[in-house]
Amino acid sequence: MTLLRAEEVTLGYGRTPVVRDVTLDITGGGVGLIGESGSGKTTLARAFLGLLTPVSGNIWYGDQNLRKADMRRFRREVQPVFQAESLDPRMRVGASIAEGLPRGARDRVPQLLERVGLAAGLAGRRPHELSGGQRQRVVIARALAVEPRLLILDEPTSALDVTVQARILDLLAGLGTERLLITHDLAVVGRLCRTAHVLFAGRVVESGPTAELLARPAHPYTLALRDAVPKLGGEPPRARGRTEARAAGTGCPFRSRCPMAVPECERAPELRDLGDERRVACHRAADLTA
Incomplete structure (x- = not known):
């Protein structure tokens, strides 16, 4: 089943086009967007999150045009996972995770922390008291709080050392949640994504099963x-x-x-x-x- 689809999408900032005539589906098994800086990966991800409106073409959410979709439902089902620096340094970990939860569900914070491999007692700490890997797990826990169908991850391991990266990748692989991964790291795509799309200068130049594409x-x-x-x-x-x-x-x-x-x-x-x-x-x- 296709969760999100870009159909001949062109995106830009002002009069500068960044993504040009891109068509691709986000289906099961994990999808990777690969390319160097400036290739249009993050811009396309922002459109998939409903944060950018295409200059031309359409983003489809199931069988609905995203411009006309129920955005409350969409925000629950499609969640971004940013880098660890996105945490508010003034907020305690538990408050950050609970921010998107209804009041009656905020007792789920300890469970969410444990789901991402963290001790429930960390809920009372602030981000600067955690390691980089712990902060990234908190960001993932915050996204999982609303039980989304799809995670959109933008370079989720780029600021972490190799051993911590491996632990985060193991965590993401075991979540059972569909994912769109934006990265320049081919090894990460090979680990988490069944299919991949390679972007150069805002255009898809190659796509297919990840293992075959890399081999x-x-x-x-x-x-x-x-x-x-x-x-x-x-x-x-x-x-x-x-x-x-x-x-x-x-x-x-x-x-x-x-x-x-x-x-x-x-x-x-x-x-x-x-x-x-x-x-x-x-x-x-x-x-x-x-």
Whole structure:
């Protein structure tokens, strides 16, 4: 079942377009939005949360246009999970979690803390008295308080060290709640998401089952992201698709950075089906997947 859907959505700030003609579904098993800073991931997430209105296209919540949906119900069913710094430093942990609960349900705070692996006694502390990992768990507990169907997570582990990241990922994987994950970390997407969409310059350039997409990228940008991940004991990351160059103004937006660019890339590629739920916008996809 599709929980949220973007249909030919274009988003921008003022006259500056940031996301262009994006169509994608949020269905079961976890969905990842991958891309470097400035690719449009967070802007698209804000639209899915109802915080931005598309310049064109529509966001669908089930079979309802989000502009006409029951927003009280929507806010209960779709919850954001921001980074730990989003906690109000003046509020005690218990008060932060209880903020969205009806008065009669505020005795659930200890249960929510225990659900995310924290002691109930932490409810009386303020954020500065907790570690980074504990604060992130509080943010997750706060989102879970209204029993949502979908969590939208924006870089939930980016400020944490590796061991704490692993614990948070284990927690998220075991919650049983659907999730949309915005990240630049391919390992996190591989751990939490069945499907993934790769954004470059506000456009989806590749999408499909995460395991297949990471094992056999069909777009040079996806390959560049994967090859940029350092491997313990391995060779240094390759400089394929360097980040200094801007998106090309015409044709394929990645062509000014692409080591596989050919004259045909002066014509913008359409997002097309490759089979097995995979789509790609690249003239050279057959060469990469052969």
